Amino acid sequence: MALASRSARLALARLGRLGLGSCGAPRRGAYEWGVRSTRKPEPPPPDRVYEIPGLEPITYAGKMHFMPGLARPVFPPWDPDWTPPKFRRLPPLHEHPLYKDQACYVFHQRCRLLEGVKQALWLTKTKLIEGLPEKVLSLADDPRNHIENQDECVLNVIFHARLWHSTEDIPKRETYCPVIVDSLIQLCKSQILKHPSLARRICAQNNMLSTTWNRGFREGYPYPYPHTLYLLESANLRPHRFQPDQLRAKMILFAFGNALAQARLLYGNDTKVLEQPVVVQSVGTDGRVFQFLVLQLNTTDLASDEGVKNLVWIDSDQLLYEHFWCLPVVRRKAVVEPVGPTGFQPETFRKFLALYLHGAV
Amino acid sequence: MAAARCWRLVLRGSGLSLHTAAEAAVKAPEVTGPDVAAAPVARYPPVVASLTADSKAARQRRVERWQATVHAAKSVDEKLRILTKMQFMKYVVYPQTFALNADRWYQSFTKTVFLSGLPPPPPARPDTEPAPALDVVALRDAACDCLLQEHFFLRRKKRVPLYLEHEAITSPFLDQLVASLTGLLSARNPALANAALDCKRPVHFYWLRGEEIISHGHRKGRVDALRYQINDKPHNQIRISKQLPEFVPLDYSVPVEIPVMNCKPDKLPLFKRQYENTIFIGTKTADPHCYGHTQFHLLPDKLKRERLLKQNCADQIEVVFRANAIASLFAWTGAQAMYQGFWSEADVTRPFVSQGVITDGKYFSFFCYQLNTLALTAQADQNNPRKNICWGTQRCQ
Numbered sequence: 065m066a067l068a069s070r071s072a073r074l075a076l077a078r079l080g081r082l083g084l085g086s087c088g089a090p091r092r093g094a095y096e097w098g099v100r101s102t103r104k105p106e107p108p109p110p111d112r113v114y115e116i117p118g119l120e121p122i123t124y125a126g127k128m129h130f131m132p133g134l135a136r137p138v139f140p141p142w143d144p145d146w147t148p149p150k151f152r153r154l155p156p157l158h159e160h161p162l163y164k165d166q167a168c169y170v171f172h173q174r175c176r177l178l179e180g181v182k183q184a185l186w187l188t189k190t191k192l193i194e195g196l197p198e199k200v201l202s203l204a205d206d207p208r209n210h211i212e213n214q215d216e217c218v219l220n221v222i223f224h225a226r227l228w229h230s231t232e233d234i235p236k237r238e239t240y241c242p243v244i245v246d247s248l249i250q251l252c253k254s255q256i257l258k259h260p261s262l263a264r265r266i267c268a269q270n271n272m273l274s275t276t277w278n279r280g281f282r283e284g285y286p287y288p289y290p291h292t293l294y295l296l297e298s299a300n301l302r303p304h305r306f307q308p309d310q311l312r313a314k315m316i317l318f319a320f321g322n323a324l325a326q327a328r329l330l331y332g333n334d335t336k337v338l339e340q341p342v343v344v345q346s347v348g349t350d351g352r353v354f355q356f357l358v359l360q361l362n363t364t365d366l367a368s369d370e371g372v373k374n375l376v377w378i379d380s381d382q383l384l385y386e387h388f389w390c391l392p393v394v395r396r397k398a399v400v401e402p403v404g405p406t407g408f409q410p411e412t413f414r415k416f417l418a419l420y421l422h423g424a425v
Numbered sequence: 426m427a428a429a430r431c432w433r434l435v436l437r438g439s440g441l442s443l444h445t446a447a448e449a450a451v452k453a454p455e456v457t458g459p460d461v462a463a464a465p466v467a468r469y470p471p472v473v474a475s476l477t478a479d480s481k482a483a484r485q486r487r488v489e490r491w492q493a494t495v496h497a498a499k500s501v502d503e504k505l506r507i508l509t510k511m512q513f514m515k516y517v518v519y520p521q522t523f524a525l526n527a528d529r530w531y532q533s534f535t536k537t538v539f540l541s542g543l544p545p546p547p548p549a550r551p552d553t554e555p556a557p558a559l560d561v562v563a564l565r566d567a568a569c570d571c572l573l574q575e576h577f578f579l580r581r582k583k584r585v586p587l588y589l590e591h592e593a594i595t596s597p598f599l600d601q602l603v604a605s606l607t608g609l610l611s612a613r614n615p616a617l618a619n620a621a622l623d624c625k626r627p628v629h630f631y632w633l634r635g636e637e638i639i640s641h642g643h644r645k646g647r648v649d650a651l652r653y654q655i656n657d658k659p660h661n662q663i664r665i666s667k668q669l670p671e672f673v674p675l676d677y678s679v680p681v682e683i684p685v686m687n688c689k690p691d692k693l694p695l696f697k698r699q700y701e702n703t704i705f706i707g708t709k710t711a712d713p714h715c716y717g718h719t720q721f722h723l724l725p726d727k728l729k730r731e732r733l734l735k736q737n738c739a740d741q742i743e744v745v746f747r748a749n750a751i752a753s754l755f756a757w758t759g760a761q762a763m764y765q766g767f768w769s770e771a772d773v774t775r776p777f778v779s780q781g782v783i784t785d786g787k788y789f790s791f792f793c794y795q796l797n798t799l800a801l802t803a804q805a806d807q808n809n810p811r812k813n814i815c816w817g818t819q820r821c822q
Contacts, residue, residue, distance in 0.1 A: 217619075220713060228709040229626055246624065253608050254618040 111136055171317055180309035181378070184316040189366050190359070190374040196415065197358055197377050204411075204418035218384075218413045221247040222405050225351070226388040234390045241298035241351035248413070249294075252420040290322040290344050292419060297350040305350055308381055315346040315357045316376055323361035335365040337372050345419050354382045354412055356419060382412040492770050501710050501766050508768060509631055509702035515652035516695045520752035523728060524693050525741060527748035529684040534634055534653055535755040536801055537794075537813040538679045539747060544672035544793050544816045559613070567609055571601040591726045595786035596660065599723055600624060603661045621664045621714040628657045628720075629703035630756035633769065634801040637689065650802060651690065654702060655756040662707055662757075663718040671776040672795050672816075679812055706760040715764050717757050717779040722749055724785040743819065746783050746790045751815050754781045754794035758813075762799055772800045772809075788820040 113136050114121070123137035124130055157163060177183045185192055195201075225244035229235065295315055297305045306314065323342045331338060338361065346357040356379040363372045386407025393401035474482035476490075491507075498504040518534065532539060575598040585593045604622065611618035635651045706717065726732075728745050758777040767773045777796040782789060798811040 224621065224708060224712060228712045229623070229707070231627065231629070231703055231705050247621070250604075250622050253604075254611065 113138055171321075173314075175314070176306060176310045177313040177317075180307075180313045181316065184313035185376070188316060188320040188374060189363070189369075190316065190320070190376045193375060193377045194379075195377065196356060196379045196418075200358065200377075200415070200418045200422055203421055204414040210414070210417075214413065214417075215408075215410045217251055218248075218410065219405070219408065221251060222385060222388065222408070226405070227390050227403070236300050237351055238298045238300055241296050241349070244351055245294055245296060245349065248416060249420070252417050255417075255421065290326060291423065292345040292347060293318055293322065295346065295348040297348070308353065308355065311348045311350075312355050312357070312378060312380055315348045315355060316359065316378075319344045319346045319357060319359040319376075320361070320374070323359060324364065327361055327364050331364075335363075335367065337363040337365060345422065347416065347419060352384060352388075354384060354416065355380050356382065356415055358419075379415065382415065383407065383409055384412045385409070495768065496771065501764060504766060504768065505704055505710075505763060508763075509704060512699050512702060513652060514697040514699045515631070515654050515702070516690050517698050518653050518655045518695065518752055520655060520657050520749045520756070521722070521724060521728060521745070522748060523745075524695075524748075525738070526744060527693065528744050528751060530686055530690065530693050530695075531748050531751045531755075533684050533686050534690070535751060535813060536634070536683060536798065536806070537751050537755060537815050538681045538683055539751065540679070540681065540814060540816050541818070542816060543791070543818060544795075544814075547670060547672075560609075564606065564609055567605045568602060571598055571605055574598075574601065588726070591723075591729075591786065596723060598786075599660055599721060599784065603663075603721055607663065616665045616667060616718075617663070619666065620718060621708075621712075623659075623662045623664065623707045625658055625660060626662070626707040627705060628655075628659060628662075628707055628753070628757050628760065629705040630655045630760045630763075631702040631704055632759060632799075632801055634806075636803045652702075655752055656703075657753050657756055659720040659753060659757075660723040661721040663720075664707060664712075664714040665716055665718045666714045668716040668775075669718065669778040669780075671778055672793060673776075673814065675773075675776050675797055676811060677797075677814070678810065679814060683812060704760050704763050706757060706764060710764050715761065716777075717761055719780040719782060720753060720757060722753060722781065722783045724749065724783065729785055730788070746820060747792075747815075747817055749783050750781050750790070750792035750794070750817055754779055754792060754815065755796070755813065758794055758796035759799060762796060767799055769800045769802045769805045772798055772805070772811075788822055790818055790820045792817040 121135040121137075124134040125137035125139075127134075181192065184190075196204075221244065225240045225247060226235065229243050230239060293315070295311065295318065297311060299305045323344045326342050326344070327338060330340075330342075342361040344359050344361070346359070348355040348357070358377045360375045362374050365371060385405035388405045389401050389403055392399050392403050474480070474486045476483060476486055495504055495507050498507060518531070524530070528539065531537070575594050607617055607620065607622060631652070631654045633650045633652050636648050637651055639645055639647055639649050706715065708714065724745065730742055733739065733742050733745070758779050761779070762773050762777045773796065779794050781792040781794065783792065784790070793816045795814045797813055798809055800806055800809050800811075
């Protein structure tokens, strides 16, 4: 063979064994004679670093390139001061600067409590009372508080939200749920003429609340007291929406969070029984079924199981209407169901209005 | 009578009968009454143009037959359906546009006259009691509260970067401002208390104006109407159930001329597309709140003042506001008029009035629009002295 070095010959023989030529493509006469062996080629000898005590090794480190006769240098491990974020490893949990020994559980908008209302009540040391408090119910039944043509207005609102507000034939829940809640609040606000103190309210959407170590808004905010939370379940697919039980649990916990933040603001961070309980209301809906909730925070002492408990009044599963036909149901050329809601219950809106007017009347 | 029976059958079937006009001509003398009794009744059907020939007269007859179906439509939905069901290539007009001098173009498209300043106040009626004094301090406090809430007090999950500030802060601020001002002012204006407030609901309008010669295609050389469509999404709008009173009478003649553009709308730039023709005010026709009160528009980041100054277009800042106002308010008032059954051959009998507020978060401009005519097609506009009027202010901080 013309090639002198053994490794080059070995490499070519390897390529040749694969049936490929010198550039990696198969040769013209690609078939090769000879016994094919499945034995793997032996690994190359490792470059060992020899440590002989007492002798200083002479390495090729200074020459900046390999030199056959000199020893292999050992460099100190390189510590890059910056890693790209893609390759960064997090330190183990207990070395984090903010690590605390006691675990803190975070509750956010998408948390579904498995046990539902029972779990929420235990977490917030609250006692459940079915039905709304008498004060609110009396507001609901008082005819002076009713808007004129209330039923007609509410029916118009339902029509608008379910059918009229978009060019599609059948609007989706993601659009009609916020529209119906906004329209109902607007309808309640039309009572401003009768009760001018309603004008001293403002609405804040999608804000972040983190209690236990922060307050809801900054100091000096002119509307510091939370009045009512409106929680919307507006996902189009049923599995993405919360079950009514889980929605009620979420409402309890968020109302509790708001009330606790308010209590911390008013009375400081120490746990005690409050002389003046804090009341927060909440309405949860998916556009058709409403859940009403009034939470009264009596104590911030949540560590112990005895003592004064917080109270919550829940009115659950109030249908505003049974079903809404966007297109008329026609059987044998006769209109069986006209366009509109079926099973309309005006009572639900009266409770909604009562919750809205509570505190201002 | 045979003729009468034919006439009724034809009407019900909306048929392709060739004798529709003939029957009408025969029926008409009988209907008009005693003053025509002296005229002799024709004993043969009138000689009219063919319906299917390839001639201008035949085309005219077909157009008139189509217009007759629109006039005869029983409900507004049916009328709108007949007017918008045929789709052709049309210009898509964007109210919020970066095009230079877009307000002059839009004035010519919509036959609108622009007057600066606000419209003349209505004459004070002696029989009504004077309105209570406006509590400007309370209104200013409410506006400041809304501003501060969004910009400062509200805690958000993450700090909002500058390029997202517009949609994350200015947009909710405008929502809150509209809601709180509506609430505070409903004491003075009971219509506002019962108004419907829409957030980001679409407004669509489709109209025809002017003509062109088709330049290429199998219909090359023929005259074709120019079609326009506006698809707008105002940030907020207030709709009421009773119409706002007019600013000036319907046939008020304004000495100002409407700008006439001598080239095709493509030069604006304006592009043609073919898709669904929709006419929509924010709700469907069945809603009782079918008249408009005020629209609020938020200009996008792309058209903000600093960017225009950087592009050496300082004079276009006002143009952006005016073009947005003219296009959006024309679309809204036009759609309101069509919801009442008016269209280009059945022109409005009362003016339709709406207001608009256009802002970029810091500067506000106020506009009022009065729609006096919907007859913008070449055929209907031949003897139409009426013009639509838009009043507008300069931007105020």
